[in-house]
Amino acid sequence: MMSFDITSLYTNVPVDEAINIITTLLNGTDLPTGYIDGVSHCLTSGYFLWRGDFYQQVNGVAMGSPLAPVVANIYMEWFEGQALTSAPVRPRHWWRYVDDVFAVINRVHVEEFIAHLNSVHSSIQFTTEKEKDGMLPFLDVLVSRGTDGRLSHTVYRKPTHTDRYLRADSHHHPSHLASVPRTLINRALNLCDPQYIDAEFDHLRQVLENNGYNWRQCTRMASSSTGQERHLMIALLPEKLRRPSQLFNEAMFCSACLRTDIRITQVNSSPPCRYL
Structure with missing residues (x-):
């Protein structure tokens, strides 16, 4: 077992290539072509002001932009297709969540596979973490491999976690x-x-x-x-x-979590706690 982490994914997404990929995807739909112009404008018009000078972001997607995770994920799906198809040795399993990947690969092929991933595109570079004593943390899950090869999992907390x-x-x-x-x-x-x-x-x-x-x-x-x-x-x-x-056509869901009926008196007064 090992995990991969993409170094600064959002700020390293190749904008021109991402626009081309999105264009190809949209060409297979009934959506108006004007969407391409809108996406291109959003991805190429990022700028900021610093000490009186304007700077334009020429690569990567803007942190905090609602379009950033969507574009980054679309690009990474294309990247995975290229990287895994051309890999000299493919991992047995490959699961990605945004910029974190959990993979199962034979340890004798690890270095060769990492070198291949980092050679696909100069902007997309991976760091890795290998299992230690049969355990590997991934996001907030600690995955353990038993002597029989079966995987089990529990909650993972970083050593610096204070509870x-x-x-x-x-x-x-x-x-x-x-x-x-x-x-x-x-x-x-x-x-x-x-x-x-x-x-x-x-x-x-x-x-x-x-x-x-x-x-x-x-x-x-x-x-x-x-x-x-x-x-x-x-x-x-x-x-x-x-x-x-x-x-x-991504299957995603939204949960409404905001309450509109909270009165100002409820916020200003000390709320009673039912869990003491």
């Missing part, structure tokens, strides 16, 4: 406080294999109690919110990313 969250008695809206234990517990249920769930819950109990939460209330709330869908994992995108992605 500090919004305190239950802090001056925040109750919905924000409620999201802390619910998110942590649901993540454990979704990511941990059965043999790791007890240890993860023991850790969460200590962490949440240290942050002022009542563990029994937390587990009760999480159980009522998950129901039978606790094993369903869906990546959600905000609306401003979902709409441009529909141009390319």
Whole structure:
């Protein structure tokens, strides 16, 4: 097992090549050709002012732009097709999430494969991390390989993680406080294999109690919110990313998470906490 990370993906996406790829994709649809002009304008008109001088971004997509993740992903799909098709040795498995890749490849071919990836395009360069003692962290998952070759997974925390969250008695809206234990517990249920769930819950109990939460209330709330869908994992995108992605028939979903009925008195007053 090993993971790959693309160095500064957004700022290294080749703009001209990305526009050509998007043009090819749109030519196979019924969308007006004017969309190409719009995409090209958005990708080539980025500039900023520094000490009285204007600078134009000639390569890469602008960080924070709603178009950036869509364009970067479209380009990387094309890049993967080129790189994996022409690879001297293909990995057994290759899964990518934005700029992070989890792969399974024979260790004797690792260096050859890395050299090939970094030779496909000078702007797209990969760094790697190999498994250590049969374990490999990927995003917030720690993947372990047993003696029988089977893979298992649990929650991964960086060594610098402090386990500090919004305190239950802090001056925040109750919905924000409620999201802390619910998110942590649901993540454990979704990511941990059965043999790791007890240890993860023991850790969460200590962490949440240290942050002022009542563990029994937390587990009760999480159980009522998950129901039978606790094993369903869906990546959600905000609306401003979902709409441009529909141009390319990407299946993406948006979850409304903003409340419009919060009164100013609720924000100014100290909210009662139900998790103490």
